[in-house]
Amino acid sequence: MSSALRVHWTIAPEIAPRPLINCNRCGFVKAYRCSEKFRVNANGKRIDAWLIYRCVDCDNSWNFGIFERCNRRDIAPALLAALESNDPALVRSHAFDIVALRNQVGRVEEFPDAVVRKQVIGGIKQGATVLDLRLGLEIPVSLRLDRLLANELGISRSRLHALDERRLLTIEPDGAKALRKPVREGATIRIDLASEPDRRTIISAAGG
Ligand SMILES: [Zn+2]
Numbered sequence: 318m319s320s321a322l323r324v325h326w327t328i329a330p331e332i333a334p335r336p337l338i339n340c341n342r343c344g345f346v347k348a349y350r351c352s353e354k355f356r357v358n359a360n361g362k363r364i365d366a367w368l369i370y371r372c373v374d375c376d377n378s379w380n381f382g383i384f385e386r387c388n389r390r391d392i393a394p395a396l397l398a399a400l401e402s403n404d405p406a407l408v409r410s411h412a413f414d415i416v417a418l419r420n421q422v423g424r425v426e427e428f429p430d431a432v433v434r435k436q437v438i439g440g441i442k443q444g445a446t447v448l449d450l451r452l453g454l455e456i457p458v459s460l461r462l463d464r465l466l467a468n469e470l471g472i473s474r475s476r477l478h479a480l481d482e483r484r485l486l487t488i489e490p491d492g493a494k495a496l497r498k499p500v501r502e503g504a505t506i507r508i509d510l511a512s513e514p515d516r517r518t519i520i521s522a523a524g525g
Contacts, residue, residue, distance in 0.1 A: 320441065320444070320445060320446045320447050320511075321440045321441070321445060321446075321447035321448070321449045321507075322437065322439075322440040322441060322442055322445035322447070322448055322449065322520055322523070322525045323437070323438045323439040323440040323449040323450075323451070324435055324436065324437050324438065324448070324449070324450055324451070324523050324524040324525060325435070325436045325437075325438045325450075325451045325452075325453060326433050326434070326435055326436075326450060326451070326452050326453065326469070326524070327433070327434040327436070327453045327454075327455065328431045328432075328433050328452060328453065328454050328455070328458060328460070328465070328500060329431060329432050329433075329434070329454075329455045329456065329458075330413060330428070330429075330430070330431050330432075330455075330456055330458045330460075331428065331430045331431055331432050332428035332430060333350075333351045333409075333412035333413055333428075334412075334413065334415050334418060334425045334426060334427045334428065335348040335349055335350055335351075335370075335373075335425065335426040336348070336349050336370060336379070336381070336418055336421075336422040336424070336425050336426075337349075337422065337423075337424040337425065337426055338370075338372070338379050338422060340372045340374070340375065340377055341377070342372065342375045342377040343372060343374055343375050343377070346424075347372045347373060347374055347375075348372075348373050348426050349370035349371060349372055349373065349379050350370060350371060350373055351368065351369075351370055351408070351412040352368075352369040352370060352371050352378075353403060353405070353408045353412070354368075354369050354403050354408075355367065355368055355369070355383070355400045355401070355403055355407075355408070356368075356369055356380065357397070357400050357401055359389070362388055362389045362390070363386045363387065363388065363389070364384070364386075364387050364388075364389050364392060364397070365382075365384070365385045365386060365387070366382075366383040366384055366385075366387075366400050367380035367381055367382055367383060368380075368381040368383060368408065368411050368412065369381075381411065381417075381418065381421060382421060383400070383411060409456070410456070413456040413457075415427065415457070415459075427459045429458070429459050429460040429461075429464070430460070431458050431460050431465070431500075433465070433469055435469075435523065435524030436524065437524055437525060438451070442520075442525050445516075445520050445525060446509070446510055446511040446516060447507065447508065447509050447510065447511070448506075448507070448508045448510060448519070448520055448523050448525075449505065449506075449507050450505065450506040450507075450508075450523065451503070451504075451505050452500055452501070452502070452503065452504045452505070452506070453502060453503070454500065454501075454502040457499070457502075458499060458500055459499050460499060460500050461496070461497060461498065461499060461500070462488070462495055462496050462497075462498060462499070462500050462501075462504070462506075463477050463478070463496040463497060465500050466496075466506065469522065469523070470519050470522050470523055471518065471519065471522045472519060477496065478493075478496065480508060481493045481496065485508060485509040485510075485512075486506070486507070486508050486509075487506070487507040487508075488504065488505070488506050488507075489504065489505045490504070491504075
């Protein structure tokens, strides 16, 4: 549509989840934060790799197993080099792997805050009355869609729900019920702002 501004949002979580571990030094359950360092052990042909976590209070360490007793032949040299150099992208991909963390620890503290990078991908800026948002996720986030939209557009969640009730808000897939669920990769949101007096502020907050 000619009156729409199309914007792509790339959403990245800000703080890595923290496993809650019975710290044997503190004597209590404590949050452990990611040290952003791997430990690699080579024992003959067998290799172990862990991501190291540390108790937020006493610095005691806990090892998050990436792989254990793996045959050296099965590990790509580039992966081994990335582990040995604490490659930040590799650290990030494991530190935010909430499913793998939960499998090893059970309880994990999550932080819903996210950084949003906004990029105009088409449409018109001047005089736009419709906002077309496309969401991309670097890593799954636990942030609810209505919270994300409210934070980033500078409008209240109740107003978002009111826009939905007036059929001015369209979400694909899943429709309005997606508002109360975590943000999904590839979701598109269309908001008709033609009757909103502050639409220029909202469109500019969206990245326009
Ligand atoms: Zn401790």
